[in-house]
Amino acid sequence: MTPDQIGLVKQSYYLIAPVSHQAAGLFYGRLFSVAPEVKPLFDRANMFTQADKLWATLGKIVDVLDRPEALEPAAAKLAVSHLHYGVMPEHYAPVGDALVWALEQGLGESFNPEVRDAWTAAYDHISQAMISATNAAVRNAGVQAAAGE
Template sequence: MTPDQIALVQRSFSKVAPISEQAARLFYGRLFEIAPEVKPLFAKADIREQGKKLMGTLAVVVGGLTDLPAILPAASRLAKLHVGYGVAPAHYAPVGAALLWTLEQGLGQDWTPDLAEAWTTAYTTLSSYMIAEANSVAA
């Protein structure tokens, strides 16, 4: 990611953080709409608590984008933990789509092509790493 992309992601997330509960509801609603096969993975979860965890994790990741190597160990642990929950590499694409859609809804007119590209790059970078880490557990 370029420094400009990192700055875009961080500035935009600061606008989403105050509506984090609503954003989490939008995210899970969209995720279950576009990938209903993942809904059973959340059957035992309190979705409000899960939403808080999601937004907290996003805050850590977004804040750490300026020093990506510092957040990779936590991303590795998270990826490996998710394997135990039944998360498969194919689940990462709809999660990314739901995330981008949620950000677009939450940011409205502030959602620009440059911002979409920055978030896509951030998500692709992190999810690719997490998939590789998850695959290392499966192997």
């Protein structure tokens, strides 16, 4: 990601903050529409508080986008915590699509091609780090299981 892209992501994240609950509702509606297989992962979730969690977590990631030494561990920790909910690598693509779509809906005219490219680059970077951490955790669990731990 370029510094300009990081700036656009940060700026647009704060622009959407006043409508974050609506954007989260749009996000989950879109996600469940394009990837109905993930809906059961949220069966026990209170979707009102889930919306708060989504934007708070996104904010933590956005805050460290310009600090790779903080971003990579944050993404890995987030991935491992989501693994416990059943999130697998194949879920990341539809989440990214739903996120970018929800941002577009929430930001309206402020969501231009540069903002889209910046969010896409950010999500690609973060999701790759999360997928790597997920795969490592699954491999590690397999090694531990094979060792009888």
